[in-house]
Amino acid sequence: MKKFIITGVQMRNKGSQAMLLSLYFGLKAQYPDCQVTGFVFKYDELDQYNLSLLPHDDYTRLVFENGLNRVPMLAPILTFIAGRVRKTNKWNGKIAAMEKALKEADAIFDASGYTLGSGWSKAGGQQLLETIKLAKRYDTKIILMPQSFGPWEWGEDDDAEFLKKVKKELTYCTKIYPREREGYDSLMALGLDNVELSADMVIREKLFPAADDILASHKADEANYPSEGSVGFIVNENLFRFGDPEAAYDLYAKMLDKLIANGETVYMLNTSTADKHLGEQILRKTANRDKVNVISGEYSSPELIHIISRFKYVVASRYHSIVFGYRSGVPAVILGWAAKYVDLADHFEQQDYVFDIRNPDVDGIIAKIDAMGANYETESQRIKANLTKMQSTSVIEDAVKALEG
Numbered sequence: 001m002k003k004f005i006i007t008g009v010q011m012r013n014k015g016s017q018a019m020l021l022s023l024y025f026g027l028k029a030q031y032p033d034c035q036v037t038g039f040v041f042k043y044d045e046l047d048q049y050n051l052s053l054l055p056h057d058d059y060t061r062l063v064f065e066n067g068l069n070r071v072p073m074l075a076p077i078l079t080f081i082a083g084r085v086r087k088t089n090k091w092n093g094k095i096a097a098m099e100k101a102l103k104e105a106d107a108i109f110d111a112s113g114y115t116l117g118s119g120w121s122k123a124g125g126q127q128l129l130e131t132i133k134l135a136k137r138y139d140t141k142i143i144l145m146p147q148s149f150g151p152w153e154w155g156e157d158d159d160a161e162f163l164k165k166v167k168k169e170l171t172y173c174t175k176i177y178p179r180e181r182e183g184y185d186s187l188m189a190l191g192l193d194n195v196e197l198s199a200d201m202v203i204r205e206k207l208f209p210a211a212d213d214i215l216a217s218h219k220a221d222e223a224n225y226p227s228e229g230s231v232g233f234i235v236n237e238n239l240f241r242f243g244d245p246e247a248a249y250d251l252y253a254k255m256l257d258k259l260i261a262n263g264e265t266v267y268m269l270n271t272s273t274a275d276k277h278l279g280e281q282i283l284r285k286t287a288n289r290d291k292v293n294v295i296s297g298e299y300s301s302p303e304l305i306h307i308i309s310r311f312k313y314v315v316a317s318r319y320h321s322i323v324f325g326y327r328s329g330v331p332a333v334i335l336g337w338a339a340k341y342v343d344l345a346d347h348f349e350q351q352d353y354v355f356d357i358r359n360p361d362v363d364g365i366i367a368k369i370d371a372m373g374a375n376y377e378t379e380s381q382r383i384k385a386n387l388t389k390m391q392s393t394s395v396i397e398d399a400v401k402a403l404e405g
Contacts, residue, residue: 002034005105007056007131008112008147010042011049012273015320018208018301019111022201023145024051025209026396027109037101042273046090050216054098059091065130069099102134107141107174107403111201114148117186119338122154122162132169143399144170146177146198148340150186166190175402177395182339198395199347202323206391211302220303224295226310230265232325233292235278236317242337243357251335251360253285255315258366260288262373267293267311271304271321313376315369317357319344326387331379333368335360347390348383 004027009020024036039056040046046053054060059082062068069075075095083089108131116125128144135142152163167190170176177198178184184197198204211218226232233256239248259266268283270276283289299307301324308314308321309328316322317335325332326348334341334354345354353372355365372379 002031002106003101003104004034004036005101005108006036006038006111007108008110008115008128009038009040011040011044011046011053012042013320014271014299014301014304015202015318015323016111016113018202018305018320018324019113019145019200021209021214021301022205022207023109023111023396025207025213026201026205026394027400029207030397030400037105039098039101048216049214051214054094054101055090056098059086060094060098061127061130063095064098064134069095102138102140105138105140107143108135109143109145109399110147111145112147114338114340116166117148117150117183118153118155119148119151122156125162125166129165129169132172136172141174141403142172143174143402144176145399146179146200146204146395147183148180148338149176149178149183151182152186152189163190167192170194175399177399180339180343182343196398198398199390200320200323200344201395202320203326203344203347203387204390204393204395206394208305208327209302211300211306214300214302221297224297225307226267226269226293226295227265228310229312230267230293230310231259232308232311232314232316232321232330233259233266233268234271234314234316234318234321235268235275235282236272236335237274237278239317239335239337239357240278243360247360248357249282249285251357251362251365252282254362255333255365255369256282256286256292257288258369259315260286260291262370264373265293266291267295269295269304269307269321271318271324273298275318313372313379326383329380329384329387331372331376331383333365333372335365348386350379350383353379 006020006023010016020038027036037052040053041057079091110131112128115128173194176195178187179200187195268279305324308324311330313331314325315333322332335357337357341354345351353368
C-alpha cells in the first residue's frame with residue numbers, strides 16, 4: 001500500500017483547503033488503497049474532517065526542524081509543557097504520529113500555493129525549504145505541486161546567498177510545477193532541470209469531492225446561499241498590503257455601488273477566514289449598504305464552489321475564488337497584484353478583465369463591470385470550452401509517473 005504526505009496546506013483559507021482536497025482525492029483515484037495524510041497549519045478542530053490530518057504548525061515544525069523528535073522522551077515532555085502553556089491538548093500524540101508517517105511515506109507532495117519568491121518574506125520561503133530538508137532527512141521523494149515561484153527580487157544584502165540555498169534544496173525535488181510563466185522562468189534561471197509548467201490543480205483536475213466526502217458531519221445550509229443569477233463580491237486582505245489601503249477601500253466601495261446602480265443583486269462572500277473583518281469596513285463606505293447581501297458562516301471549499309456556481313459572475317480578489325468560479329463556468333472581474341492572476345485569466349481568454357491593485361485603473365474597472373454585465377453568458381461559454389481542454393490531462397497523474405519513472 002502506497003503512503004503519501006501532503007504539506008504546505010491549511011484549512012482556514014479555502015483555496016489552500018481546495019488544493020489539499022484536489023491532491024488528496026486525486027492520489028486516491030490513482031491508488032485506490034493508498035493512505036494519504038495531510039500535514040496542515042491554520043486549522044480549527046481537525047476531527048471535523050473525514051480525512052487523515054496532522055498539525056504541521058509552529059510547534060510541530062519547531063520540533064522537527066531542530067530534530068527534537070529524535071531525542072528519547074524529549075518530544076512528549078515538550079508537548080506536555082507546550083500544551084499546558086497554550087491550554088490545549090491538540091498536540092498530544094501527534095509528534096509520534098507525524099514521525100511514523102514520515103518514516104513510512106513513499107513520497108511527500110507539497111501544495112504551498114505561494115511562499116518562495118520576493119512577493120513574500122524570505123522567512124516564508126524558508127518554510128518550504130525546511131519541508132524539502134525534512135524530506136531529505138527521511139530519504140523521501142518530494143514533489144512541489146502547482147504553485148507560484150519567484151521573482152527573486154527582495155533587494156536585500158543576502159539575496160545571492162539565499163538563492164544558493166534555494167537552488168540546493170530545489171535540486172533535490174523529483175519534480176517542481178510552477179503555476180505561472182514568471183515562476184517557470186525564475187526557476188529555470190537557477191539552472192534546474194526538474195521543472196514543468198502547470199496550471200493550478202483545482203482547475204486541471206476533473207475530480208473534486210463534495211462536502212459529504214470531507215466532513216465527518218455535514219448538513220447543507222442552502223437557506224443562506226445566493227439567489228441564482230446574482231453577482232458575487234469577494235475581497236482579499238492582501239490587496240491592502242500590496243496596494244494603498246485607503247484607495248483599496250474606496251475602490252471596493254465604488255465597485256459595489258456600481259453593481260447596485262446597474263440593478264444587480266449582490267452578495268458579499270468570504271473564502272478565507274482572514275478576510276472576515278473587511279466586509280463591514282467596506283460597507284461603511286458604500287452608498288447602498290442596505291442593498292448588499294452578506295453570506296455569513298464558515299463553508300468548506302466544496303460548498304463554496306457550489307455557492308459561487310450560482311452567480312452569473314463575480315468581482316473577486318481571492319485567487320482560488322476565481323478558480324472556483326472558472327470550474328463552474330462563472331466569469332470574473334479580477335483585482336490582483338501578481339502574475340498568477342494574469343496567467344490564470346489567460347488560460348480562459350479572460351485577460352481583459354484583470355486589474356493590478358498597485359496601479360488601479362478605476363474607470364477601466366468600472367467599465368469592465370458594465371461589460372461583464374452585458375457579456376457574462378458569452379464569457380461563461382468561453383471559460384467552459386477552455387476548461388474542457390485544460391482538464392484533458394491531469395497534473396497529479398503526471399506527478400505520479402515522475403515518482404515511478
